[in-house]
Amino acid sequence: MFKVEDIRKDFPILSRKVNGKPLVYFDNAATSQTPQQVIDVIVDYYSNYNANIHRGVHTLSQEATDLYEQARQKIQRHFNAKFSHEIILTSGTTHGINLVANGFSSLLKKGDEIIVSALEHHSNIVPWQMLCERTGASLKVIPMTQEGELEMAIYDTLLSKNTKLVFVNHISNALGTINPIETIIDKAHKVGAAVLIDGAQSCAHLKPDVQKLNVDFYVASAHKMCGPTGVGVLYGKEEWLKKLPPYQGGGEMIAEVTFEKTTYADLPHKFEAGTPNICGGIAFGAAIDYMNSIGFDAIASYENELLAYGTKQLLTIDGLKIYGTSEHKTSVISFNLDSIHPYDVGSILDKLGIAVRTGHHCAQPIMDYYKIPGTVRASFSFYNTKAEIDSLVEGVKKAKMMLS
């Protein structure tokens, strides 16, 4: 039974005050808060297991290795990967994208094409531009509509035998749109292109099944789903991960080293050079356990309720415009008040203890499309309440009054 009052007790930060007011945390799309269950795992790790993993013969090292590899298996089960060695632990979504982009440097040539979407985060644009510069491949963009959806008919026209890669986010961070990735993946595969899905935003709201999606690469970050920062996951199909060259050289990723030649370790270690974020990886596993204990169906249904309520209440404010009005979206509301700068609205809300994000949300092409400097973005999580949304609405009204 989903009870938000009980869930909130798991998150110590939710009881703190900001600027003398109870914290209302609506910046979940940037980073989610951490439940005590995950904090305990972090404390327990440094109190009882801290050691460097893999190849240590002493007990601490073996225990830490076991915990780390168990976390990898939890992540595997969560995303339903076929093998645990298809799970590469990274420092986060951006790292995963760069790892794949770098790997494709040696597989692409002039004339090849890469497709991205107009809804991407900068971290899913810039690595591909750099890849194009290195290889001579060119970048095509699936445009967006006023509602913040992808123009799927144009996607069809962009696909050709030259298309080698398609990169789209599962959910837009700036607008909350859920993209039709099943169709995008199927169509890309028909022309022989590989697909990477950026799951940074989706992993907090739904449980992707990478086998069912038949996706080639899927990336996500722990800190968007109640885990710590600095750790994330790259899922890659075994055949692709075998094909891609290593990203970084170092310890952990080698089988044998001489000055003449180095042979690389098997998956997943081939892509995990150096000492990893061991504690982070273990805590990532704990975060996945935590979210599954609440259940993604319950999370989605409650968050949809918050989205509907928030949308309705915010729209009662005169002059408030919501950007991203797709019927398929998660609990993100991006908005502006008349011509008031989002920075000003965000500054007043902060004084009231309300944390929202303002600016271009690292998605400047979307802001250029709407011809605005940015938006105020409130993103709700399963531990937020309707009463908090009421505080936001009051806060926005106050900001409007002060700034108009």
Place this chain on the structure above:
Amino acid sequence: MTIEDIQNEIIEEFSMFEDWEERYQYMIDLGKDLPLIDDQYKTESNIIKGCQSKVWVHAEMKDDRVVFTADSDAIITKGIIAILIRAFSNQHPKDIIDADTSFIDKIGLKEHLSPTRANGLVSMIKQLKMYAIAYQTQLK
């Protein structure tokens, strides 16, 4: 008046406000009232890019004093600019170079001058001082 005198005057004004709302409202009104910069100077080369709000700064020398004009697309930022300009404009370059900005803390607006605030104000102050250094060199 010296920069320090003006700063003390501003601190005095702000000490009358009881809470953040009154402080912000005053700043917002300052931002609204002042035409801070001539439109011809709102050029790409005069722009200081914070991540979120933009700031334009223009400087010229009049009778051995540096006169600043500036603007922003965000009104709270504009209000703080108005305060900074009041303190630093129409002063000798050397005094601008030597001036400190801790009065911003004293009037309760410290958070807006945090380097991570991404509103362009920190870069703006740097820019004011750079202009002052440049004009100081000319005077010599």
